[in-house]
Amino acid sequence: MVSQHCHWRTVEEWRDLNVPLSTPSNEASRMYDATLTQLAAHWDDPSVGGIHATLKQMMDADPNFVVGQAMTVGLQVMGGGTSTRLDPKLKTAVEDLVKKAEGQPNLAPAEKKHVKAVKQWADGYLKEACVTWEDILVDHPHDLLALKSAYLGYIYTGNSAQLRDSPARVLPEWSPSTPLYSFLLGMHAFGLEETNLYDRAEKQALRALELNRHDTWATHSMNHVLEMTGQQDRGIHFLRSTLDDWEVCRSLACHHWWHLALHYIEKGEYLEALEIFDSEVKSRCVKQRELFNIADAASLLFRLELEGMDVVNKWRDIQDVSESHLEDAVFAFNDLHLMMSCLGSGDKKASQHFLESLEEHVRNGQGTTRDVHSHTGLKICQALTAYKEGDFAQATDIMYPLRYDVPTLGGSHAQRDIFNIFLIVSALQSPKAEHHRKARALLAERKGLKENSPLTDRLIARVTAFA
Secondary structure, eight states: OOOSOOOOOOHHHHHHTTOOOOOSOHHHHHHHHHHHHHHHHTSOOTTTTOHHHHHHHHHHHOTTOHHHHHHHHHHHHHTSSOOTTTOHHHHHHHHHHHHHHHTOTTOOHHHHHHHHHHHHHHTTOHHHHHHHHHHHHHHOTTOHHHHHHHHHHHHHHTOHHHHHHHHHHHGGGOOTTSTTHHHHHHHHHHHHHHTTOHHHHHHHHHHHHHHOTTOHHHHHHHHHHHHHTTOHHHHHHHHHHTHHHHTTOHHHHHHHHHHHHHHHHHTTOHHHHHHHIIIIIHHHHHHHOOHHHHHHHHHHHHHHHHTTOOOGGGHHHHHHHHGGGTTOOSOHHHHHHHHHHHHHTTOHHHHHHHHHHHHHHHHHOOSHHHHHIIIIIHHHHHHHHHHHTTOHHHHHHHHGGGTTTGGGGOSOHHHHHHHHHHHHHHHHHSSOHHHHHHHHHHHHHHHHHOSSOHHHHHHHHHHHTTO
């Protein structure tokens, strides 16, 4: 069993934790808890029929349950696969949520803020939505929906400090006996890792796994610690030896396989990484058709390509899945990986269409993603295009001034490292001597951050050839 928590809480039990739920239905309250538990565990619990089933049962039990509807609509809005700009049904769902909240004047302030945050996110204002959820947590530190929602926002906006601090602010109010406590520790562990506190992150992740070995986010946090500290062999052993614990967690299993492949790429064992792509990453990407998996697949192929591997025949399946998202412009991090997919597959028409769509969004859009693309994301897409066209000097000239702005794209340090590698490889392939010198400096910087990196050593050997 993935989660140790299966006593779904009643309205009164939530109130005992100072989490107000304006519903008379204990069944709605219990299904709300069941859904939150599955979200925290990143899996579909077959004992309750999975997340979609518990969401339906929750709203069937009380169609006027505002926080339940905020969670239902919020999951669609924050999923990244569509937006109110593109999906009229989703736009209507957000409008209906706001109207329902306005029609219930006795809602608690926290419940009204949940609705406000979903509306802010739907309008494109991710950072503002996170502020609203944090306002809830000041008075209601056990409100896991607010915590998880804000946390996701910090991932999408690359806010490493808040990934650490948001869980830390509520931790003193929780205890090991609190349901889902291990998941809070796992969240905190990832924030510690993303702020380079690797020893503390590892201890917190292991503590979470001692409480619940199926805590897939704690496993995820350990993955990042081992990746960022250059412990490739330990990382491979960790994931291989815990496979049965995390593979059932559908929404993160592909990402764990991606982490395993990174260790093999780092070691220069490309065939092992390709085997993982073929047998695990691609199949999940094609079957589940989720943007998170598309990003993993595109990142993995591009890393192999930058290492000199011929993967041109691998891109088509990923591009086929990406095709329906080329006008999304929902999250900049995802968009950059969609660009990789278009270019990798050699689909010039799709690449041009995607660039034009982003340019249009920058001109006429609004919100966080629009601002990120205006300053950084669109330019990196142009750098990727230049690289694909063989203009390595232009790719370098575009990327070099942006390297400290890359975190605004969202994602983690490990995920964004693809852009660091891309810049260095572009500079190495540029005909300009000044770019070779910049590559040398960037590699010295990289070696200082992660001493045990065979990948860095291979790149250093290449730049040494220019001496």
